[in-house]
Amino acid sequence: MKVIKRINAKGKTAYSSDILPNIVLCAMDGIEGVVNNRLSDAKKEAARVKRMISIDASGDFIYVDVYVKVRYNVNVTDVACKIQESIKNAFNTTEFKVKDINVHIVDVELAG
Secondary structure, eight states: OOEEEEEETTEEEEEETTHHHHHHHHHHTTOTTBOOOOOSSHHHHHHHHHHHEEEEEETTEEEEEEEEEEETTSOHHHHHHHHHHHHHHHHTTSSOEEEEEEEEEEEEEOOO
16 A cells, blocks of 8 residues: 655645545446446455546546446546546545546446
8 A cells, every 4th residue: 555645834634545545436326328337245346446447646636447347338538528527526526637537338228
């Protein structure tokens, strides 16, 4: 676990690097068109999250890559834009500035 520290005039803030993927997951929850297959097994869920979210922190900037499965017959461009906007808004609650959010569509879930 890496600790990322920020110091400003008001004091010091420390973030565990483990929290960053959770911010991304929460941001993607409820976005229509994104398939969310959360697993009840904690070890398997952690491995899944590691495969679907890549975050690089450099200075004050965050670079995010997410790998998602979408539902069939959705507008992929709209879904990707909603993901990007939601992640950007989620990181606005921290001191990090999102530089890039890349959305990779890795699979499509067919109805039924």
